[in-house]
Structure formats: structure tokens, C-alpha cells
Amino acid sequence: MRLFVTGLGGYLGHAIAATAAGHEIAGTIRSTPAPPGTRAFGVDVRDEAAVGAALDDARPDAVIHTAYVQGGDDERSVNVDGAAVVARAAAARGVRLVHLSSDVIFTGDLGRALREEDPPAPMTAYGATKAEAEAVVTAADPGAVLVRTSLIYGGAEPSNHERRALDPAMRFYDDEIRCPVVAGDLAGAVVELAGMPAVSGPLNVAGTDAMSRLEFARLVVAARGGDPDAVRGGPHPPGRPGDCTLDCSRAAALLRTRLRGVRDVLAR
Numbered sequence: 613m614r615l616f617v618t619g620l621g622g623y624l625g626h627a628i629a630a631t632a633a634g635h636e637i638a639g640t641i642r643s644t645p646a647p648p649g650t651r652a653f654g655v656d657v658r659d660e661a662a663v664g665a666a667l668d669d670a671r672p673d674a675v676i677h678t679a680y681v682q683g684g685d686d687e688r689s690v691n692v693d694g695a696a697v698v699a700r701a702a703a704a705r706g707v708r709l710v711h712l713s714s715d716v717i718f719t720g721d722l723g724r725a726l727r728e729e730d731p732p733a734p735m736t737a738y739g740a741t742k743a744e745a746e747a748v749v750t751a752a753d754p755g756a757v758l759v760r761t762s763l764i765y766g767g768a769e770p771s772n773h774e775r776r777a778l779d780p781a782m783r784f785y786d787d788e789i790r791c792p793v794v795a796g797d798l799a800g801a802v803v804e805l806a807g808m809p810a811v812s813g814p815l816n817v818a819g820t821d822a823m824s825r826l827e828f829a830r831l832v833v834a835a836r837g838g839d840p841d842a843v844r845g846g847p848h849p850p851g852r853p854g855d856c857t858l859d860c861s862r863a864a865a866l867l868r869t870r871l872r873g874v875r876d877v878l879a880r
């Protein structure tokens with residue numbers, strides 16, 4: 613396949629390039645360089661003309677939309693308007709779209725794992741932009757798949773979540789539950805989904821172990837030979853999601869890519 617990855621310089625962008633041997637990879641970059649062997653377009657995803665021109669040049673079989681920001685004045689314009697631009701551009705050209713979404717579009721108060729049909733109910737401003745992005749992408753391109761994922765780690769470099777875990781000054785929520793996913797597993801899944809145009813709508817794609825941010829940080833520290841009991845934690849403040857465990861049974865049945873849990877990965 614020819615794949616076009618927005619956010620090619622990002623953490624998942626690099627993992628996709630590392631995973632997708634045999635595929636041609638192009639995509640957008642901003643300030644962070646693209647992985648070697650890929651073709652980069654210096655394009656802001658909010659720029660409709662530039663996104664369209666890049667797609668016309670690269671002529672991909674599928675677009676994987678990872679570009680986003682968290683926090684800051686551009687959060688809504690990049691995450692919502694940018695997603696709409698990419699979805700319209702892909703739909704206008706009949707190109708398959710895999711859109712990256714998040715588990716924090718939910719409040720996490722259902723008392724059970726979240727399923728694809730559960731309605732989004734974000735608690736944070738960032739979560740609200742990702743929920744709105746899902747809506748605008750679906751309106752522009754009903755055939756797009758919306759990949760809801762969780763904390764990404766275990767790529768070629770430590771992710772920001774792992775770097776924070778290794779910082780002794782940090783504290784971690786013991787009651788915010790997530791399903792961390794290895795970058796390579798997530799990349800394999802999204803590349804597989806790029807070639808599955810019949811799969812549309814929300815799909816939960818995350819690691820099989822649900823755990824608190826504190827337990828994740830302790831496992832990261834222990835895997836590097838540190839003292840897990842030295843990692844401190846406490847409850848999350850009001851306004852943050854609680855249990856965002858994603859029920860990934862649909863993805864497990866659909867995909868060849870195995871989505872491993874943290875204990876399995878870090879025990880190696």
C-alpha cells in the first residue's frame with residue numbers, strides 16, 4: 613500500500629514507518645523530522661489546499677490521521693478543524709481514512725469497560741476536541757474508521773508517559789484507569805485497518821491490561837531496574853476521567869495484530 617500519515621514526525625508516525633516495511637510511506641510533518649525512508653510534506657493539516665495538493669502528489673491508498681496537539685491555543689483548530697480537512701480531502705479522493713482517537717472522550721464512570729457504541733462524554737477540553745473530531749470525521753467520511761486508543765509507549769524511544777514515569781518528582785493517579793498500548797502493536801493495527809475498507813466507525817484498539825497510571829509508572833520503573841515502590845501516587849483531581857478501560861474484543865476478533873498488555877511486554 614501507499615500510506616499517507618499525518619503527523620509523520622510524531623511518536624506513532626515513527627512507529628508506523630518502522631512497522632510498515634513493504635509499504636510506501638509519505639505524510640505531513642511540521643517541526644519534527646520524518647522517519648528515514650519516508651516522503652515528507654511540510655503541511656499544516658488545517659490548510660485545505662496544501663493537504664489536497666499533498667494527497668494529489670502522493671496518491672495514497674489510505675490516509676492515517678495521527679496529527680494532533682494537546683493543550684494550547686491551537687488545540688481545537690488542529691484537532692477538530694484539521695481532522696475535518698483531512699477527512700474531506702480523503703473522501704473527495706475516495707481514499708480510505710484511519711482516524712486516531714482517544715479513550716479520554718469518555719468520563720469513565722460506567723463501572724464496566726467502554727464499548728464502541730457507548731456515547732462519548734469527555735471531561736477535559738482535550739477530550740472534547742477528540743470527541744468533536746470523531747463527529748466531524750464521520751460526517752465528512754462515514755467510511756472512516758475511528759481508532760480509539762490509550763497511552764502509547766514502547767517505541768524506538770521512551771514515550772512522554774515513560775519519561776514522566778522515570779522522573780522521581782512526578783506523582784501518578786491511582787484511580788485513572790487506562791489500557792497502555794505498545795507503539796508497534798498500535799502501528800501494526802492501524803496499518804492493517806488501512807487495508808480493511810469495510811471496517812468503519814469507532815473501534816477500540818488498546819493494550820489488553822487495564823491499569824492505573826500509578827501502576828503503569830511502577831511497571832515502567834521496575835522494567836528499568838528501579839524501585840517501583842518509590843513511585844508516588846494519589847487520586848486524580850475533579851474534572852479528570854476515571855475508568856477509561858476500552859473493551860477491545862471487537863479489534864481482537866478483526867485483526868491479526870496482537871494487542872499485548874503492559875505486564876506481558878515489560879516482563880520481557
Ligand SMILES: NC(=O)c1ccc[n+]([C@@H]2O[C@H](COP(=O)([O-])OP(=O)(O)OC[C@H]3O[C@@H](n4cnc5c(N)ncnc54)[C@H](OP(=O)(O)O)[C@@H]3O)[C@@H](O)[C@H]2O)c1
Pocket residue numbers: 618619620621622623624625640641642643644645655656657658677678679680681690694712713714715742761762763764
Ligand atoms: N500519545 C498517547 O498516549 C495517545 C493516547 C491516546 C490517543 N492518542 C492519539 O494518537 C495520535 C498520535 O499520537 P502521538 O503520540 O503519535 O502524537 P505526537 O507524538 O504528539 O505526534 C503528533 C504529530 O502531529 C503533528 N502536528 C501537530 N499539529 C499539526 C498541524 N497543525 N499540522 C500538521 N501536523 C501537526 C506534530 O508535529 P510537530 O511534532 O512537528 O509539532 C507531531 O508530529 C493522536 O491523534 C492522539 O490523539 C495518543
